[in-house]
Amino acid sequence: MSLIVVGTMAYDAIETPFGKTDKIVGGSATYAAYAACNFIQPVNQVSIVGFDFAKEEMNQLESRGVRLEGVKIVPDKKSFFWSGKYHLDMNTRDTLITDLNVLADFNPILPESYQGSEFLMLGNLMPSIQIRVIEQLLQRPKLIVMDTMNFWIESALEDLKKLLKMVDVLMVNDSEARQLGGGFSLVKAARAILEMGPKYLIIKKGEHGALLFQGKEVFFAPALPLEEVFDPTGAGDTFAGGFIGHIAKTRDVSFENMKTAIIIGSAMASFCVEKFGPQRLKEITKQDIDARIRQFVDLVHFEIALQ
């Protein structure tokens, strides 16, 4: 059992209606790793950081079975930095600052020891970089999952389309799905996207849950109705980490097991938003996770008898 997670490890400064942080740890691969390591270890991390990335955060990750051999440390540059401000509805945000720093030169090299990993999670990055990771693998993983974003749909569509033919699962949010697939109907957009290559499509709708499409089948997982969404940053990456973590643990890539994986991803994401950054993900125990999953079961369970 082994999993490669590729993505950013970064610093964020976040402002929400509930408060404001100085620089705190963030990045797609950070969130994904903190989620996935609850289900599978090791997590073979691939990323790039600068001299400023806290050693103690690295230690934290390592103590949870996240291997950092594939994380390049650039001694004379700073880590990727993002700063954003959420609107009152928490669904929309303005980016205030994007300092690429080390990310400008990111050319991931897979360590030899990562070869043979069975599962691959490609966090949101320039599609050509995601492709380069896949091309370095001597053996194709059982399942390749990728995330992307509107920026790449607009600026790197050719590479993205090439990449879509190389992966099994695409994860995007609803507006990205509409942008990539065309039109307002998510069902139609999903059909168009599945024709571009991936066998499975997961559309993340934030507080409105997530949809899984495969062929003509569709599964819906709700988001847990929360009293307060404190900070949505990283929720999508945490979802991805929980999803691929469960798949890697069970080594079962059936549609049925993907449903379960989506519920687990949703449960992990529901923790993520409770505190700033990945803080809450560091606190939770297996008991917390199981209790949260039970809440999801209760949330959607109903009995119906058709006569």
Next chain:
Amino acid sequence: MSLIVVGTMAYDAIETPFGKTDKIVGGSATYAAYAACNFIQPVNQVSIVGFDFAKEEMNQLESRGVRLEGVKIVPDKKSFFWSGKYHLDMNTRDTLITDLNVLADFNPILPESYQGSEFLMLGNLMPSIQIRVIEQLLQRPKLIVMDTMNFWIESALEDLKKLLKMVDVLMVNDSEARQLGGGFSLVKAARAILEMGPKYLIIKKGEHGALLFQGKEVFFAPALPLEEVFDPTGAGDTFAGGFIGHIAKTRDVSFENMKTAIIIGSAMASFCVEKFGPQRLKEITKQDIDARIRQFVDLVHFEIALQ
């Protein structure tokens, strides 16, 4: 087994990105009755129409077990008329025309023969009118369900608060729940609303499904992901009709049975939006409804084993 449905019977002219209608039949009580009659007959209808309301529509309703003794026909006035235009996302609309006509004088009188009905669905109307209906009932129904809208929250809050103490179930959409309960968190808004009187709260989120709250319990029902939402008019009233129809059929007002009722309401609403007006509701058979409910079961069903 008997059900009273109170609301409007009207004409609508609708424009959507897919087309445009002349005057077609609409109104909250029309949609609710066409949905409820699949599960319970008779439906004891209470409404008001003008000289222009088509006799053949009345006959259609009567042939489906909808009793019209409580529908007042005003010989020298026209029926309530609403005209609206949906935006491209189908979630928002502009009202173009509202001609109250007969609705300006609506003072519902319950026929004697409706007394003793066990279930009451109060469609969206001025709260003082909804109160007057309840006050005419010699025996309190087993369950009183009401709908309302932003207009009454803004203009008739005192009456609305009085009414909320008299009913069992409140149905509103998400923006109305936020307006009535305060704040952005639906969970907090729900708690505030439940303190105003109703034992159950259903928050309709359109294409994002529906939430049922009781005390600390919550249930979520998705909306079916549809290729095309052709016309959303009446979907909420159809949901209400399916919901109360199932409750009246089963005479079971438990939380568990309300979950089932919400799934059935959602299934009925998913038909409603497939064609203009209540057209699709007139076409469907029991087989269609059962097949649609099975789609809902498949949509949210997952197995999870906690170790």
